[in-house]
Amino acid sequence: xxxxxxxxxxxxxxxxxxxxxxxxxxxxxxxxxxxxxxxxxxxxxxxxxxxxxxxxxxxxxxxxxxxxxxxxxxxxxxxxxxxxxxxxxxxxxxxxxxxxxxxxxxxxxxxxxxxxxxxxxxxxxxxxxxxxxxxxxxxxxxxxxxxxxxxxxxxxxxxxxxxxxxxxxxxxxxxxxxxxxxxxxxxxxxxxxxxxxxxxxxxxxxxxxxxxxxxxxxxxxxxxxxxxxxxxxxxxxxxxxxxxxxxxx
Numbered sequence: 640x641x642x643x644x645x646x647x648x649x650x651x652x653x654x655x656x657x658x659x660x661x662x663x664x665x666x667x668x669x670x671x672x673x674x675x676x677x678x679x680x681x682x683x684x685x686x687x688x689x690x691x692x693x694x695x696x697x698x699x700x701x702x703x704x705x706x707x708x709x710x711x712x713x714x715x716x717x718x719x720x721x722x723x724x725x726x727x728x729x730x731x732x733x734x735x736x737x738x739x740x741x742x743x744x745x746x747x748x749x750x751x752x753x754x755x756x757x758x759x760x761x762x763x764x765x766x767x768x769x770x771x772x773x774x775x776x777x778x779x780x781x782x783x784x785x786x787x788x789x790x791x792x793x794x795x796x797x798x799x800x801x802x803x804x805x806x807x808x809x810x811x812x813x814x815x816x817x818x819x820x821x822x823x824x825x826x827x828x829x830x831x832x833x834x835x836x837x838x839x840x841x842x843x844x845x846x847x848x849x850x851x852x853x854x855x856x857x858x859x860x861x862x863x864x865x866x867x868x869x870x871x872x873x874x875x876x877x878x879x880x881x882x883x884x885x886x887x888x
């Protein structure tokens with residue numbers, strides 16, 4: 640398996656990965672499907688992320704995104720999502736498996752997908768799953784997202800402190816606050832959002848402290864506590880980084 644020295648600079652990695660998964664306005668995806676998440680949602684599974692989270696179910700594809708998937712234009716992505724939505728009777732859509740916002744190019748692709756879906760299916764809802772890294776770098780990203788009234792943003796916070804952030808994501812601890820800044824930008828521009836945390840890796844006290852921290856920073860504290868699915872390779876990754884369970888053994 641490809642090896643990457645840890646910790647790494649996730650902003651630098653983000654831009655490097657963007658070059659691998661973007662070609663003009665086309666982005667790499669490897670499948671389109673309907674799933675039961677969020678009560679039923681149509682999903683475009685992409686590749687390429689700024690982090691390499693030990694528990695990520697799409698870890699191998701995100702480790703070597705240049706080897707995975709095919710390029711699709713925003714029109715092709717929107718059409719595939721709409722076709723699946725109509726066929727399955729669902730009105731929710733998302734991009735998953737990777738980070739949708741790696742830089743200007745991937746953000747432009749995302750915005751075009753959102754515009755097409757808003758035009759062609761105004762009654763639908765799009766859930767943007769993001770790690771918040773690049774979204775927290777500039778207000779302009781949140782400002783652009785604020786034009787979409789059918790959009791909800793799920794910011795996947797990776798840890799409750801800097802040290803665990805580095806262990807879990809593989810990225811430098813110096814970027815721990817960036818996703819939290821993304822929450823502040825989204826709040827500033829009135830974008831619907833909620834924070835999520837994979838809770839099994841943290842103790843109840845850590846989680847409660849983190850809630851208090853978010854509240855003190857004027858971020859809504861209704862954390863979604865996500866359950867960790869421990870695939871064999873996930874267990875391997877967690878052990879290799881010496882990450883222990885907090886809420887369960």
